[in-house]
Amino acid sequence: MSTAVRVRGLRKEYPGHVAVAGIDLDIRQGEVFALLGPNGAGKTTTVEILEGHRRRTSGEAAVLGEDPGTAGRAWRARLGVVLQTATDAAELTVAETVRHFAKYYPHPRNPEEVIDQVGLTAKAGARVKSLSGGQRRRVDVALGIVGRPELLFLDEPTTGFDPEARRQFWTLIDGLAHAGTTILLTTHYLDEVEALADRLAVLARGGVVAEGTPATLAGRERAEALVQWHDERGTHQEHTAFPTKLVTQLSGGGRELAGLTVTRPSLEDVYLDLIGEKP
Numbered sequence: 643m644s645t646a647v648r649v650r651g652l653r654k655e656y657p658g659h660v661a662v663a664g665i666d667l668d669i670r671q672g673e674v675f676a677l678l679g680p681n682g683a684g685k686t687t688t689v690e691i692l693e694g695h696r697r698r699t700s701g702e703a704a705v706l707g708e709d710p711g712t713a714g715r716a717w718r719a720r721l722g723v724v725l726q727t728a729t730d731a732a733e734l735t736v737a738e739t740v741r742h743f744a745k746y747y748p749h750p751r752n753p754e755e756v757i758d759q760v761g762l763t764a765k766a767g768a769r770v771k772s773l774s775g776g777q778r779r780r781v782d783v784a785l786g787i788v789g790r791p792e793l794l795f796l797d798e799p800t801t802g803f804d805p806e807a808r809r810q811f812w813t814l815i816d817g818l819a820h821a822g823t824t825i826l827l828t829t830h831y832l833d834e835v836e837a838l839a840d841r842l843a844v845l846a847r848g849g850v851v852a853e854g855t856p857a858t859l860a861g862r863e864r865a866e867a868l869v870q871w872h873d874e875r876g877t878h879q880e881h882t883a884f885p886t887k888l889v890t891q892l893s894g895g896g897r898e899l900a901g902l903t904v905t906r907p908s909l910e911d912v913y914l915d916l917i918g919e920k921p
């Protein structure tokens with residue numbers, strides 16, 4: 643599988659401050675890759691460099707085979723971008739806005755279909771100005787995908803969405819990924835990462851502190867499990883690296899254990915541990 647994004651030693655310094663301290667990343671074509679990290683970790687800076695919106699101080703970057711610092715309009719048309727800050731609310735309607743943006747691209751998607759996909763058909767004739775925050779965010783997403791991007795950047799795309807809108811959005815992203823779109827997602831929602839991402843990297847203090855799949859990040863699948871059950875003497879709990887063995891012993895080969903649960907660290911536990919904020 644070929645590489646959509648390749649980054650080596652990427653560094654960004656602001657006066658008196660290192661925002662990105664030399665990171666490496668490889669994002670394969672067709673995968674959904676999530677970038678996680680606390681506020682100020684360097685996610686937006688990294689993404690903006692890859693989008694060609696910000697200059698790097700040093701290091702190498704190749705996005706769809708080109709250097710984002712020098713690539714031109716044809717390259718830009720292959721990208722879809724949903725920035726963290728919402729598009730300025732204009733006097734135009736939703737349909738007018740999406741149709742207008744579609745004209746910037748050589749092979750745009752059908753604007754009406756895109757509006758439908760982001761769940762805004764009922765609001766197609768409404769002025770963007772009159773929409774709620776979550777609905778405007780959906781317009782942003784529509785504008786990000788109308789150009790049929792090969793690589794889609796989503797910077798905190800579901801902030802302000804209600805739970806139903808988030809689910810719809812996940813379905814939409816899943817569909818795009820299945821159709822072969824590479825997606826780079828930054829988010830603070832760990833359930834979003836578990837639902838969507840093939841792989842993720844955790845950024846903290848400008849560096850990558852862990853990289854892996856949501857299920858195996860930082861040895862999560864090998865971490866000790868907590869086994870809980872109760873009997874006439876009360877509730878019991880035990881930490882073990884071998885929960886299957888423990889449960890087999892406890893159940894004496896088939897006796898039912900009341901209230902049995904086996905839990906491993908959640909992605910959130912692992913994440914908080916990695917960024918050094920575990921309570």
Ligand SMILES: Nc1ncnc2c1ncn2[C@@H]1O[C@H](COP(=O)(O)OP(=O)(O)OP(=O)(O)O)[C@@H](O)[C@H]1O
Pocket residue numbers: 656657659660661679680681682683684685686687688
């Ligand atoms: N234009 C700028 N000038 C100076 N410092 C900046 C500039 N832009 C960002 N920074 C600093 O660089 C660091 C990384 O910021 P960045 O926006 O990349 O973080 P982030 O991981 O996206 O955070 P968030 O989760 O809050 O969006 C922060 O300390 C920020 O204050």
